[in-house]
Amino acid sequence: MKTSETLISTLREVPAEAVIASHQLMLRAGLIRKLGNGLFTYLPFGLRSFRKVENIIREEMDAIGALEIKPSVVVPGELWRESGRWDTMGAGMLRIKNRVDQELVVSPTAEEAVTALIRDELSSYKQLPIVAYQINTKYRDEIRPRYGVMRGREFMMKDAYSFHADAESLDKTYLAMEKAYKRIFKRLGLSVIPVSADSGAMGGSGSEEFMVESPIGDDTLILCPKCGYAANTEKAACAPDEVQDKDGKPQVAATLPIEKVPCPGVETIAQMETFFKMPAEQFIKVLIYRVCNSELDLRTAPGGNTFKRDAETGGAPHYPEAFFAVAIRGDLDVNEAKLAAVLKASEVELACEDDVIRFSGAPHGFVGPVGLTKLPLLADESVMVQCEDGSYTVRVHDTVTGGGQADVDNLHVEPVRDFTPFMTADVRTVVAGDLCPCCGAEFYSKKGNELGHIFKLGYKYTKSMNVTYLDENGKQQVPTMGCYGIGVDRSLASIIEEHHDGNGIVWPMSAAPYQVVIVPVKYEGTMKEIADSLYAELRQAGIEVLLDDRNERPGVKFKDMDLIGIPVRIVVGEKNLPNVELKLRSAADSDLVPAAEAAGKAAAIVRAELAALNG
Ligand code: ATP
Numbered sequence: 152m153k154t155s156e157t158l159i160s161t162l163r164e165v166p167a168e169a170v171i172a173s174h175q176l177m178l179r180a181g182l183i184r185k186l187g188n189g190l191f192t193y194l195p196f197g198l199r200s201f202r203k204v205e206n207i208i209r210e211e212m213d214a215i216g217a218l219e220i221k222p223s224v225v226v227p228g229e230l231w232r233e234s235g236r237w238d239t240m241g242a243g244m245l246r247i248k249n250r251v252d253q254e255l256v257v258s259p260t261a262e263e264a265v266t267a268l269i270r271d272e273l274s275s276y277k278q279l280p281i282v283a284y285q286i287n288t289k290y291r292d293e294i295r296p297r298y299g300v301m302r303g304r305e306f307m308m309k310d311a312y313s314f315h316a317d318a319e320s321l322d323k324t325y326l327a328m329e330k331a332y333k334r335i336f337k338r339l340g341l342s343v344i345p346v347s348a349d350s351g352a353m354g355g356s357g358s359e360e361f362m363v364e365s366p367i368g369d370d371t372l373i374l375c376p377k378c379g380y381a382a383n384t385e386k387a388a389c390a391p392d393e394v395q396d397k398d399g400k401p402q403v404a405a406t407l408p409i410e411k412v413p414c415p416g417v418e419t420i421a422q423m424e425t426f427f428k429m430p431a432e433q434f435i436k437v438l439i440y441r442v443c444n445s446e447l448d449l450r451t452a453p454g455g456n457t458f459k460r461d462a463e464t465g466g467a468p469h470y471p472e473a474f475f476a477v478a479i480r481g482d483l484d485v486n487e488a489k490l491a492a493v494l495k496a497s498e499v500e501l502a503c504e505d506d507v508i509r510f511s512g513a514p515h516g517f518v519g520p521v522g523l524t525k526l527p528l529l530a531d532e533s534v535m536v537q538c539e540d541g542s543y544t545v546r547v548h549d550t551v552t553g554g555g556q557a558d559v560d561n562l563h564v565e566p567v568r569d570f571t572p573f574m575t576a577d578v579r580t581v582v583a584g585d586l587c588p589c590c591g592a593e594f595y596s597k598k599g600n601e602l603g604h605i606f607k608l609g610y611k612y613t614k615s616m617n618v619t620y621l622d623e624n625g626k627q628q629v630p631t632m633g634c635y636g637i638g639v640d641r642s643l644a645s646i647i648e649e650h651h652d653g654n655g656i657v658w659p660m661s662a663a664p665y666q667v668v669i670v671p672v673k674y675e676g677t678m679k680e681i682a683d684s685l686y687a688e689l690r691q692a693g694i695e696v697l698l699d700d701r702n703e704r705p706g707v708k709f710k711d712m713d714l715i716g717i718p719v720r721i722v723v724g725e726k727n728l729p730n731v732e733l734k735l736r737s738a739a740d741s742d743l744v745p746a747a748e749a750a751g752k753a754a755a756i757v758r759a760e761l762a763a764l765n766g
């Protein structure tokens with residue numbers, strides 16, 4: 152390609168709206184332009200890199216036997232009603248109506264579309280396992296699209312779905328996917344950290360995320376320096392820690408009865424520490440949560456029969472709205488993703504003040520665990536753990552809690568003696584400094600961005616959408632399922648995050664829009680002749696080569712090509728002839744090589760770099 156025949160739209164200034172390197176550089180190098188909030192157009196150079204990322208993903212999916220399909224992006228809403236997600240997906244899902252008022256969804260993900268396909272095509276166990284994938288447009292009405300294509304509203308995702316007769320077969324595909332993902336990210340020059348992950352609204356268990364470290368990362372990774380434990384904070388667990396009383400001694404069970412202490416204005420944990428002269432580790436705080444679409448059975452829980460249980464709209468019976476009290480040690484925070492997972496809910500949020508008073512009798516800040524009758528209480532494992540025989544291991548003793556009425560706290564509250572919860576679970580937010588549950592070492596943490604996700608879904612969709620097949624004995628069975636996503640745009644942006652310098656992008660060979668650029672100092676006379684012949688030779692050798700034939704000053708052309716980040720540059724200048732300059736974008740210095748050898752050398756560099764990435 153000659154630059155005069157394509158669109159080079161580089162910008163010298165950093166666009167004000169872009170705060171991260173990849174967003175700035177994608178705009179400055181003319182790879183993308185903004186069309187609307189969270190909506191982008193890829194320009195020719197950007198699209199070339201985009202297609203390379205896409206193709207590497209495609210090659211690795213094909214290599215493990217996944218079959219490419221292409222469902223429509225717009226999907227009948229009816230399928231989402233069948234799975235139950237019409238009600239649970241929330242405002243992130245774009246719903247539209249056509250001229251005959253049919254409800255349609257612009258795919259945010261495609262479990263429903265692919266499950267519906269397999270339902271029609273699958274009849275016998277002989278067809279299993281089936282692994283199907285697409286690389287297709289997704290739309291999510293993200294509240295805050297940001298960082299360019301890193302978090303857009305419309306983006307491209309590779310999403311694969313697998314169907315299996317049994318858990319072993321699912322395990323096999325899951326492991327093959329994990330390997331394929333590692334190969335994909337290696338080929339793209341991306342350093343990823345695989346972490347164990349929450350499976351969120353998708354449901355199911357057994358899930359891993361592939362993260363890249365990033366200071367603007369939306370996720371927090373909890374990492375163990377000793378045994379390699381790595382988890383998203385939405386999933387991370389920790390070993391129980393010893394807590395002490397105000398004298399630094401192990402806490403002992405309360406012997407005194409509960410004492411009501413008037414304490415107007417003492418609302419926060421910090422205020423309580425001062426007022427009671429006790430450490431936060433000896434308080435129990437109780438938070439009231441509004442819980443959406445919980446699939447737990449609450450019929451025997453306190454207040455359970457006041458919540459509406461809905462089994463009409465497909466999917467498992469669930470509570471469109473329920474409320475829970477959550478008790479946790481005073482110095483800790485509730486992790487809402489862990490809480491939602493434990494409650495099998497699509498979403499949890501802190502209840503509004505009216506609901507807090509309605510359910511607990513006290514305003515926020517004075518809610519306690521004692522005497523709650525209108526809603527179920529979940530105790531975090533920092534407070535107590537229910538053992539298999541129904542007894543409890545208590546982890547905090549002789550505690551201070553809200554008094555269950557305004558301006559009163561309770562002193563000497565003892566778990567079990569004074570209250571028992573409906574359930575206990577681990578819902579605390581694990582932070583750096585907490586202890587690894589596997590080896591006891593202290594965690595550290597990093598910010599990261601999710602590039603890909605693999606998870607075992609189990610029967611969630613195949614059951615709710617009635618997928619069956621006949622097994623060897625002619626008996627009807629339901630297949631189990633896995634799903635596997637990678638964001639194409641986000642992977643592309645992450646490559647730039649990892650590979651750039653002060654002058655622009657430094658593409659790994661696998662994702663560069665062109666592999667080699669020839670820059671004649673002036674496109675005329677002998678320089679033109681040599682540039683043209685190098686161009687022809689490289690094209691002949693199958694190298695993706697750009698010839699910068701623009702009538703610009705050499706400095707302008709060098710700046711542009713550095714910004715765009717073409718890995719190999721050949722400069723043809725009068726004063727060096729019969730030699731030309733060969734320079735790698737990643738190196739500071741250039742080499743002089745005879746013009747007759749330059750194409751061969753450049754081609755060898757390209758092949759060696761690709762081989763190293765693919766190896
Ligand atoms: P996040 O937590 O970042 O919103 P997610 O958990 O919603 O991600 P998945 O549903 O697992 O993501 O989607 C699979 C992949 O799609 C992600 O790993 C990511 O690479 C990509 N992706 C998700 N949302 C966006 C978005 N708004 N813009 C660009 N890529 C996205």
Ligand code: MG
Pocket residue numbers: none
């Ligand atoms: Mg998301």
